[in-house]
Amino acid sequence: MKFLRLNSKVILAPMAGITNLPFRLLCLEYGAAAVFTEMVSADALAMGNRNSFSLAQTDALEKPVGLQLFSSNADNLVKAAEMMQKDFDFIDINMGCSVAKVLKQQAGAYLLKNPARVAQIITKVSDAIDIPLTVKIRSGFNSVNAVEIAQIAENNGAAALTIHPRTAMQGFSGDADWDIIKKVKENIDIPIIGNGDIKDAPDAARMLDKTGCDYIMIGRAARGNPFIFRQVNEYLDDGKIIAQTxxxxxxxxxxxxxxxxxxxxxxxxxxxxxxxxxxxxxxxxxxxxxxxxxxxxxxxxxxxxxxxx
Ligand SMILES: Cc1cc2nc3c(=O)[nH]c(=O)nc-3n(C[C@H](O)[C@H](O)[C@H](O)COP(=O)(O)O)c2cc1C
Structure with missing residues (x-):
């Protein structure tokens, strides 16, 4: 299934503890092209955990919005995605998180170590749902295999792919390697969302220009700063930076x-x-x-x- 047609180029990243419903609505008001919930455990949703449902709270006003799920269990991912899809525009699977709590469950970026599991999960979930499935990856676990994983994602039914080009082992150290975004884009036909180290509107324009990615995603620079979406859209339109008072x-x-x-x-x-x-x-x-x-x-x-x- 095709990805959505978005109205602008710049997307809000999923951020645990930050991108709740009110924050996402504010980013949409400022022109974010799409927003993602923070990662929600598909295992917990499949078991009916109430707290996890509240993390997935959305509203009819919120559009377009993707629900991000994490798990290493394809059946729980299918169950959660099937159950929640009516409230969302797309489902995203987290294959990039590098925090210990998630890696211990063999989920998030841990999946990048196991391309066969990636293929199985994407096939099962994309077959089960009626809305687009996207995946969000890092460049690899401890070595770079982003192009291989992106090809698997594309061949097994993913509608778009986000890449944050640091390995899981890097955490947030060093610079995001935008050349990896470029390589992925050159080898893949589904829309690519580039992510990592965009601090301001000129960075956003540079990432689009340097990598050829279809969309850009902003995380940390949007914390407490939803106005950045207006700045990026304006800058991409006419090269001007609107100051924020x-x-x-x-x-x-x-x-x-x-x-x-x-x-x-x-x-x-x-x-x-x-x-x-x-x-x-x-x-x-x-x-x-x-x-x-x-x-x-x-x-x-x-x-x-x-x-x-
Ligand atoms: C506080 C925090 C929470 C995050 N939570 C998630 C998450 O729930 N799911 C996810 O895929 N990425 C998560 N990320 C990673 C971001 O989505 C993004 O990939 C990363 O911050 C790089 O983008 P940036 O340089 O624009 O911040 C989180 C990042 C931060 C800083």
Whole structure:
């Protein structure tokens, strides 16, 4: 099945603990072409774990959105994908996560060590669902095999592939090797989403230009900064960088707060973290960070940020 036709080039990366429903909606409002949920355990969904369903919370307003699943078990991936597909525009399988908790389950980037398992999973899940299946990979586990894995993905039914070109063993060290994105793109016909180290709009344009990838994906640079999607789209259109004012950064946090309230997703921890992330580039942000950390009441955090105006 073909991937979706997206309205712009720039996609929000899945980020555990960050890309919840209100944050994703805000990124879509700012022009993200598509968004992904954070990784959700297909094993836990298949067992009916309530907490995992809340990580997969979406809304009819949220479009296009992909549900990212992780597991090493093809049957659980099939079960979870079949169960959840009605609420999503595509399903993504995480074959890139390198955190110990996921590798211990032989999931995430661990799968890159086993191309036969990759083929089996992609075949089974793509056959089972009526929406596109995508996969997100790293360049390899401890050595690079991205082109081989991407070919397997394409030949077995994946509609698009995201690549973050660092090996799992590299974690986030060193630079993302954009030449690997280029190699994958040259060898594959399905749309390629390039990811890794895009810090600003000119980086986004450079990745498109250097690698020929179809779409670009932004992770860390979007934390507390959904405005980056408007900047990238504008820059790709006319080469101009729109500056973001401090007032806009505060307004963005307020909009996040409003959406979190609307969808009943207010937690002290999340509001604290988001308040710190959204205000990270304001003047005197170190002091502000400490002040936010010391507050134990969501309303007080909102008041503190409102008073910055
Ligand atoms: C806090 C955090 C959480 C992440 N969680 C996920 C995840 O749930 N699924 C996934 O595929 N990648 C996850 N990633 C990786 C990102 O999607 C992305 O591939 C990586 O950060 C490189 O892109 P960037 O340089 O734009 O940040 C996470 C990254 C960070 C920093």
């Amino acid at each position: 401090n007032a806009q950064k505060i307004a963005d946090f307020m909009r996040y707060f409003e959406l979190a309230e609307k969808f009943n997703l207010m937690s002290l921890n999340d509001i604290k973290t988001k308040a710190q992330q959204f205000t990270r580039t304001l003047p005197d942000s170190c002091r502000l960070r400490r002040e936010i950390a010391a507050l134990n009441d969501i309303k007080k955090i909102k008041e503190l940020i409102t008073e910055l105006n």
